[in-house]
Amino acid sequence: MLEHSPPNSPTLSVVFPAYQEEKRIGMTMEAWAKYLSANHPGTEVIVVCDGCTDGTAQAARNAFNAENCTLKVIELSPNRGKGNAVSVGVLAAQGEVVAFTDSDLSYEPELLGDFLYQIGAGADVVIAQRRKKTQYSGLLRRILAISTRFLVGNFLLPGIRDTQAGFKVFKQSVARDLFPRAKTKRFLFDLELLVIARSMDLKIEKVYVDWLDREGSSVRIYVDTIRSLRDLFLIYMRLILGTYKK
Numbered sequence: 550m551l552e553h554s555p556p557n558s559p560t561l562s563v564v565f566p567a568y569q570e571e572k573r574i575g576m577t578m579e580a581w582a583k584y585l586s587a588n589h590p591g592t593e594v595i596v597v598c599d600g601c602t603d604g605t606a607q608a609a610r611n612a613f614n615a616e617n618c619t620l621k622v623i624e625l626s627p628n629r630g631k632g633n634a635v636s637v638g639v640l641a642a643q644g645e646v647v648a649f650t651d652s653d654l655s656y657e658p659e660l661l662g663d664f665l666y667q668i669g670a671g672a673d674v675v676i677a678q679r680r681k682k683t684q685y686s687g688l689l690r691r692i693l694a695i696s697t698r699f700l701v702g703n704f705l706l707p708g709i710r711d712t713q714a715g716f717k718v719f720k721q722s723v724a725r726d727l728f729p730r731a732k733t734k735r736f737l738f739d740l741e742l743l744v745i746a747r748s749m750d751l752k753i754e755k756v757y758v759d760w761l762d763r764e765g766s767s768v769r770i771y772v773d774t775i776r777s778l779r780d781l782f783l784i785y786m787r788l789i790l791g792t793y794k795k
Contacts, residue, residue, distance in 0.1 A: 561665075562593040562644030562721075566634035567652040571603040575612040577654040582615035584658035590617035596652070597638040600628025632738025636728045639719070647724050651715035655760045663756045664718040672754040673723045674746050677714035679760050697777075701740060705785065706747065709755070712740040716758065723751060730793060737780040744784055748793040 563581065567574055574596070585592045596609045606622050613620045623637060635649050646668055650656055656677065667675040702710040717739070719727070727749070733741040746753055787793060 560591060560593070560644045560646070561589050562595060562642035562647045563661075564595045564597065564635060564638035564642060564647065564649040565609075565652040566597050566599060566631050566638065566649065567601065567605050567609070568599045568628060568631070568634075569601055569603050570605045570652045571601075571608050573653045574605055575608050577652050578609050578612035578620075579614070580654055581658050582613050582618065584661075585618050586615040588662070592618045593642060593644055594618060594620045595638045595642060596620070596622045597634040598622065598624045599631065599634040600626050630735035630738075632731070632736070632741075633734040635738065636731065639724050639728055642721065642724075645721050646718060647721050648716070648718040650717075655762065656716045656758060660716065660756070660758050661718075664716070667754040667756065668718060668720060670754075671752060673720055673751040674727075674743075674753045675718045676709070676712075676743070676753065676755055677716035677758045677760075678709075678711045678755045679714050680757055697781075700781075705740070705788070706743055709743060709753070712743050713737075714739075714758070714760070716756075717742075727751075732787070733780050733784065735776055735780065737777050737784065740781070741784050744788055745793045748788070 563585070565574070565577065570577075578594075578596075581594065585594070594613065594615075596606070598606045601624070606624055609622055610620065621641070623641065625634060625637065639647050639649060646665065648661065648664065660677070664675045664677075697713070698710055701712055702708070706712060713736070723746075727742060727745055730745050731738055731741045743753065
């Protein structure tokens with residue numbers, strides 16, 4: 550369905566962090582190019598290649614064929630983590646509203662309209678919340694996701710069950726203040742952003758979504774679990790010490 554933007558609607562940037570996504574980013578760029586061309590012409594799309602050693606950058610360029618939108622590819626070296634890649638892309642964005650989402654098309658582009666509606670209604674930050682029927686591939690990923698949701702939703706960020714869903718939208722003015730405060734460079738950067746946003750009394754709204762856990766993830770379950778536990782402890786200590794309010 551064609552979305553009709555109101556007159557003088559804010560300009561939009563969409564950021565895609567990518568690591569070794571040569572085989573999957575093409576379908577993502579094709580789907581988003583088609584959607585944005587029809588519904589949000591003039592959108593700036595930014596792909597941030599986080600130390601990629603494959604053909605991710607060229608695959609993105611080849612697949613993005615929206616004549617009325619622009620594509621910018623940023624190539625970073627070395628790999629420093631998804632959080633760092635998202636931050637680089639968001640801070641380079643020119644749109645009045647900035648979104649970021651996963652480069653494997655886990656989330657359908659059509660969901661964007663619900664996020665933009667919440668921004669238009671006064672939200673500073675809008676985050677996806679994956680529905681409870683979500684199933685991860687792999688027992689360890691499932692256990693990690695369930696335990697993290699419990700700890701975060703009940704102790705660190707009460708009322709927010711899912712901090713790691715890879716679809717979030719910000720007012721640009723908010724993003725430029727929020728992202729430089731974050732220290733986490735890898736998977737728990739989403740959590741830290743929301744902890745900071747709540748400490749700043751920003752208005753956070755949620756959109757409940759379905760998603761697809763696609764094969765081919767670059768997550769290394771043991772290494773990344775240890776890193777995530779470390780980052781979780783550091784985020785908690787910064788919150789307790791009042792670092793985010795300084």
